[in-house]
Amino acid sequence: MAAPIRHTQVRHAGDASLPTEAVDAAFEDKTFVALYGKNDRLARIWMTERFTVEESARRRLDVLTGPASTGIVAPYDAACLQTTSIDEDGMVRVADFSYNNATLGKDGFQLHGLQHDGLS
Numbered sequence: 001m002a003a004p005i006r007h008t009q010v011r012h013a014g015d016a017s018l019p020t021e022a023v024d025a026a027f028e029d030k031t032f033v034a035l036y037g038k039n040d041r042l043a044r045i046w047m048t049e050r051f052t053v054e055e056s057a058r059r060r061l062d063v064l065t066g067p068a069s070t071g072i073v074a075p076y077d078a079a080c081l082q083t084t085s086i087d088e089d090g091m092v093r094v095a096d097f098s099y100n101n102a103t104l105g106k107d108g109f110q111l112h113g114l115q116h117d118g119l120s
Helices: 020-028 030-036 040-065
Strands: 104-106 109-111
Touching: 020 030, 020 040, 030 040
Parallel strands: none
Antiparallel strands: 104 109
16 A cells, blocks of 8 residues: 655645645746746646645655565465566566366466467
8 A cells, every 4th residue: 555645734735724825826926827827726726736746756765766566566466476586577488388179277376368468
């Protein structure tokens, strides 16, 4: 589950609970004023967008620099593929599967309807 958003401003996008300091900061931004003038509602939206971008970047860095997940990741999280070895490129060896001229098999499961890019 994702961590709660730190900026309460993002939770209340565009509403009156955004601090007046955030609106004032938008009014001090020459680009904002040139584009939108001193419109309070647009200033709230502008600052909410900035807070959202900052929060997204922070979360992305947290994921990239955090501990690696030990769980099995999609698309190999299906029960029939959990013992499948995945190489550093995220690929599996076809030789690790059985083939009966119609389907691939692994650990007693038959994999039907495998698709890649919309092709069977």
